[in-house]
Amino acid sequence: MTPFELAQPASLAEAIALLDPNDTAIRPIAGGTALMLMMKMGLYEPQKLISLRGIEPRYSEVAATADGGLRIGAVTPLRQLEMLPVVAERAPVIAHTMRRLSNVRVRNVARLGGHLAHGDPHLDLPPVLIALGATLAIAGPNGERTIAVEDLFQGYLETALAPDELIVEVNVPAAAAHTAYLKHTTRSADDWPALGIAVALDMQGDSVSGARVAIGAATDTPRRLTSVEAALQGEALSDAAINRAGEAAAAEAEVHSDARGSAAYKRELIRVFTGRTIRQATGREA
Ligand SMILES: Cc1cc2nc3c(=O)[nH]c(=O)nc-3n(C[C@H](O)[C@H](O)[C@H](O)COP(=O)(O)OP(=O)(O)OC[C@H]3O[C@@H](n4cnc5c(N)ncnc54)[C@H](O)[C@@H]3O)c2cc1C
Numbered sequence: 647m648t649p650f651e652l653a654q655p656a657s658l659a660e661a662i663a664l665l666d667p668n669d670t671a672i673r674p675i676a677g678g679t680a681l682m683l684m685m686k687m688g689l690y691e692p693q694k695l696i697s698l699r700g701i702e703p704r705y706s707e708v709a710a711t712a713d714g715g716l717r718i719g720a721v722t723p724l725r726q727l728e729m730l731p732v733v734a735e736r737a738p739v740i741a742h743t744m745r746r747l748s749n750v751r752v753r754n755v756a757r758l759g760g761h762l763a764h765g766d767p768h769l770d771l772p773p774v775l776i777a778l779g780a781t782l783a784i785a786g787p788n789g790e791r792t793i794a795v796e797d798l799f800q801g802y803l804e805t806a807l808a809p810d811e812l813i814v815e816v817n818v819p820a821a822a823a824h825t826a827y828l829k830h831t832t833r834s835a836d837d838w839p840a841l842g843i844a845v846a847l848d849m850q851g852d853s854v855s856g857a858r859v860a861i862g863a864a865t866d867t868p869r870r871l872t873s874v875e876a877a878l879q880g881e882a883l884s885d886a887a888i889n890r891a892g893e894a895a896a897a898e899a900e901v902h903s904d905a906r907g908s909a910a911y912k913r914e915l916i917r918v919f920t921g922r923t924i925r926q927a928t929g930r931e932a
Contacts, residue, residue, distance in 0.1 A: 647685050651694045657701055658814060662787055664696045665810035674698055674812055676721060676760030679752050698759070698812070705814060706757075708732060714820030720759025720813045728753060737818050739825040739844070743774050746829060746836045759813040762798060765805045768838045772799065772868035774827045775816065776860035777844035783815035790814070796860070799867040822846035822856060826927035828919055829863070832906050839863040840906035841915045843895075843923045852882045859891075859920070864901045864912040873898040874920060883928060888921045895920040 652675075655661040666672050675681050675695040684690045698705070698721050705719035708730055716736050718727070727733050728744035744753060747770045761771055762782070775795040782798060784791050787810055795816070798805050807813070824847040829839035841864045848856035857878040862868035873894040881887040896917040901909045925931065 648691050648693075650685075650692055652697060653694060654697045654700050658705065658785060658812070661696050661698060661701055662785060662810060662812060664694075665812075667787075667808055667810040670809050672696065672809070674763075676757035676763075677723070677752075677755040678760075679756045680760060680764040680766070698757070710736060711817070716816075716818040718758055718816040718818065720762075720815055721757050724753040724756045724758065724761065725750065727758065737778060737821045737825075739774055739778070739821070739827050739846075740771070740818070743770050743827045743829075746831075747771070749836055758816055762795070762816070763805060763807060763813055765799060765801075765803045767799070767802060767865060767867050768842075768863045769868070770827070770829055770839060770842055770862065773842050773844040773860035773862035775818065776868060776870055777825070777827075777846040777858045778818050778821055779846070779858060780816055780818045782813050783817065784811050785814045786811040792817075796868070796870055799869070802866060822848045822858070824849065824927040824929075826923050828923045828926060830915055830919055838906075841912060841919055842868075843916070843919045845920075845923045845927045847878070847924070847927055849883075849928070854878045854881050854883065859895070861895070861899055861916065863906075864916060865899055866902065871895050871898050871920075878924070883924065883930070888924050888930075891924060892917040892921040 671693040673692045676698050706721040707719050709717045710732050734741040780795045827844040829842045831837040832840045842862040844860045846858045857875040859871045859874040874891050877891045877894040896913045901912045903909045
């Protein structure tokens with residue numbers, strides 16, 4: 647690993663001022679679990695890292711919002727999302743997802759902003775946050791802007807962030823009544839997923855009145871599956887309707903073969919796991 651300088655600013659404004667829009671050799675670092683591995687592999691050779699760990703405490707805090715949702719500071723460790731009662735109460739699917747997201751050593755160190763900014767399509771939280779309709783507050787030298795989590799991901803390890811912008815907050819609206827995330831791994835249970843599917847449903851009686859469905863890992867970026875959402879809207883959740891949703895997911899998702907399985911295998915996983923995730927969210931037997 648090539649030598650680098652480490653800056654430890656005490657405020658967000660100072661951190662942003664240390665970044666340079668024209669110099670990608672200066673990078674922010676949060677937990678360092680992804681960045682350090684990439685530096686060891688020689689994929690990144692930054693000359694200066696700007697640590698976000700010393701900026702104002704509010705960026706490491708989770709707060710309940712008046713609309714029933716959550717405001718999560720970008721420097722919050724993933725372990726907090728697993729342990730804090732307010733997360734389990736307001737967005738139980740996030741707390742549940744943590745249990746199989748890597749191991750506790752990684753979750754203790756990794757931060758939510760670093761997790762999202764890493765931009766790896768195999769990450770577990772992006773499809774969950776997309777299904778929940780979460781947005782990001784992004785700060786740069788000219789102030790703050792807000793984008794939907796689904797608009798962050800532009801390609802493999804590519805995001806919509808400029809080199810001098812930082813994710814500062816994740817805002818999760820009040821969660822739908824029925825939510826679930828299922829990941830399928832081809833190695834250990836807490837390994838990177840071959841497929842992740844997140845579902846957020848509202849029901850009126852037996853019929854679906856609102857549906858957001860998102861996929862990760864099997865596609866080149868995490869994204870919504872809008873044909874599945876359309877297939878579910880207004881439907882009573884019969885076995886036939888759930889099977890149709892699985893077929894729609896398998897038809898819509900563009901999948902590629904990789905070390906975790908062939909495209910045909912992943913397409914079959916998508917078909918099966920879409921139905922399972924809908925059943926899990928609504929308390930039906932899988
Ligand atoms: C052994 C191992 C197993 C893993 N298994 C899984 C798994 O099963 N599922 C899963 O989802 N993930 C898994 N991960 C990935 C893990 O979730 C990420 O490494 C972690 O979330 C990254 O967070 P970090 O704070 O360490 O980011 P860092 O490594 O600090 O940063 C990652 C990237 O984000 C940038 N950055 C950091 N913070 C910000 C910010 N606020 N704004 C803008 N840019 C920023 C950095 O410059 C860098 O490009 C695994 C990682 C390891 C090491």
